[in-house]
Amino acid sequence: MSSFGIKNEKLAGWNRPPVFESDGEGELLEVAMGPHHPSTHGVFRMDVVLDGERVIKLKPVFGYLHRNHEQLGQTQSYLANMPYTDRLDYFCSLTNNWAYALAVEKLVGQEVPERAEYLRVILAELTRVQNHASTIGFLLQEMGASGTPLMYAFREREKILDLFESLTGSRMMCNYMRFGGCRVDASPAWIEATRKVVAGLPAFVDEFERFLMTNEILMARCQGIGVLRPDLAVNSGISGPMLRASGVNYDIRKVDHYGIYDRFKFRVPLGDHGDIYDRYMVRMLEMRESISILNQALKDLPAGPVMDPKAKIRNFRPKAGESYGRIEAPKGELGFYLISDGSPNPYRYRVRPPSFINLTVLEDMCLGSNVADVVLIFGSVDIVLGEVDR
Amino acid sequence: MKSVEEIKAAIETAVPGAAVTVIPNPAPNAQHSLLIGAQHGVAVAEFLRDNEELALDYLSNVTGVDYLDKEIPEKVKVTRQVSKTVDGVEQTVDEMVEETRKRVEPGYLEAVYHLFSVAKKHGPVIIRMRTANRTDQVELPSLTPVWRGAEFQEREIFDLFGIVFTGHPDLRRILMWDEFKDHPMRRDYVEPDDFEYEPTAHDEVLKRAQEHKAKVAAGEAVQ
Secondary structure (H helix, E strand, C coil): CCCCCCCCCCCCCCCCCCCCCCCCCCCCEEEEECCCCCCCCCCCEEEEEEECCEEEEEEEECCCCCCCHHHHHHCCCCHHHHHHHHCCCCCCHHHHHHHHHHHHHHHHCCCCCHHHHHHHHHHHHHHHHHHHHHHHHHHHHHHCCCCHHHHHHHHHHHHHHHHHHHHHCCCCCCCCEECCEECCCCCHHHHHHHHHHHHHHHHHHHHHHHHHCCCHHHHHHHCCCCCCCHHHHHHCCCCCHHHHHCCCCCCHHHHCCCCCHHHCCCCCCCCCCCCHHHHHHHHHHHHHHHHHHHHHHHHHCCCCCCECCCCCCCCCCCCCEEEEEEEEECCEEEEEEEEECCCCCCCEEEEECHHHHHHHHHHHHHCCCEHHHHHHHHHHHCCCHHHHHC | CCCHHHHHHHHHHHCCCCCEEEECCCCCCCCCEEEECHHHHHHHHHHHHHCCCCCCCEEEEEEEEEECCEEEEEEEEEEEEEEEEECCEEEEEEEEEEEEEEEEECCEEEEEEEEEECCCCEEEEEEEEECCCCCCCCEEECCCCCCCCHHHHHHHHHHHCCCEEECCCCCCCCCCCCCCCCCCCCCCCCCCCCCCCCCCCCHHHHHHHHHHHHHHHCCCCCC
16 A cells, blocks of 8 residues: 555556446436535536436536635735635634644744644644534435434534634634734633533534444445545545545644644544545544544643744735645645745735545546435535635 | 755656756745756656655645746946037047846746655655746646646646646636636736626725726727
8 A cells, every 4th residue: 555656657547537438228418416406515516427327427617606715815914814714614714724824834934832732723623523523414414314414413513613602703704823823812711611512522423423323324325335546546636534535544633743733642544445434434533533632632731822922913024935834624635835025915825725626536436326426425525615616 | 855956866867858946945944846847847747756765646736826027127338329529529439338227037837736745754845847938838748647636726727827738638727617718816917897887986996987987988898
């Protein structure tokens, strides 16, 4: 498993989707799934060519939500751009904040105080738990389990969003992190409330697992469907739970040790088959690891400032240079690439959106399967259109 | 991991004739990058991916950057014929004059690739390629056959910056619609005049309304 992407290099086109042909009976049907299909998580279109029930071609169509986020970022100052990052992946605004703050901190060599690092980890892991829970909920919704699993997930998500609201003032558009720390400190009451929520999370994951893991319908619909090979996953730049479900051990928290992730003990769950079930299972196990990180971080949370007193907020002009900062966001590798020319605005501001790039292999996973499975395969990728279209 | 200088040397021995320049990054993170000549782009990319020591099998981020034409003022000494009155007689005399002239350095479009290794868990190695100019010679070799991860991102650069990636299997617009003409991420992009009538125009809307009316009067736009 060490030579990903290398073993097939002599076969031209090995990383392209295979060509499927009609079996010659009947006519081909072209269907535009979306942009308002209930399973597309927003405005997204898949142009599908069907031979009976079988998918023989699939082209994703983007851009319905495109607002040129990168151009917006270049027309305003570094700090003014922070709230805009919330709107990329609106399920996980805090990890977006962190990735952007990390890129700017790398650009200017800014240090972050201890307490702020712990708070960042706590918030990022809470974000991961609520994102994975809702993703699994949505996946089951698309499988026909109408409403109930999603409501179980959203009940837990609501508790976490209440924590975000009491700390940052907003449930989803948190705008919390700054270059060199966090905006406000967490009160002892908030820490206590977080401890209580985190203590309740394992019971929720247990319950979720008991209901779902050996559910016959879930197993029949997910196992062996939408398989992604590990060599193709690496070559296609897939990241996050989707990459690890294919059996590739690559977690940026372990590889880069950004922030203070080297201080926590956690495992990286890996899949065996790279099918929908593995993607679901990896997310389930990652929730457990996140809860373990949360417990460790809440135990060691030090006192102190949450903002580096030397950090410059007004008249922030980084010296000329560039930086690429990336984190393990719940959906995959979220990166920000910045070029500074010494002015208050970034010369180039680029977002590396994980859900956009994870869609590269959507066609490969869907080809040959039934049209009803396309909905599930798409749901198992876990995308948010605010980030795909930017 | 090897330093950029070592990688440069390794590329130069493996791909003869490849032009590689180290672009230093003055920021504290010191992520220096390598500028690759576009002619050998694919060969260099294949070397970086298949070399056992580097094993850069994971292309994370691809992005475009636009650099406008630069006007550089230069002081030049020029000999010029000047009419002068010498001893009461008007004569033309050669004289050395210092002049500031503007030299135009052509702008270019740049594609930046951030490479990592999943097998060896190191990175990033940053490579860049530049087009000859911003107008008619905007081709770069596509690295999608080497790393599929570039597929959508190169399409995005083609869409928003206008770099044409030769060898890309499916080069179409991705975020803008197919009929769209311009490239919105270019630094000299001008928004199209899509003014809609508003009864009480004010501030910025008023400014746009006036610009629109002037254009209509000049016959450059339709009512």
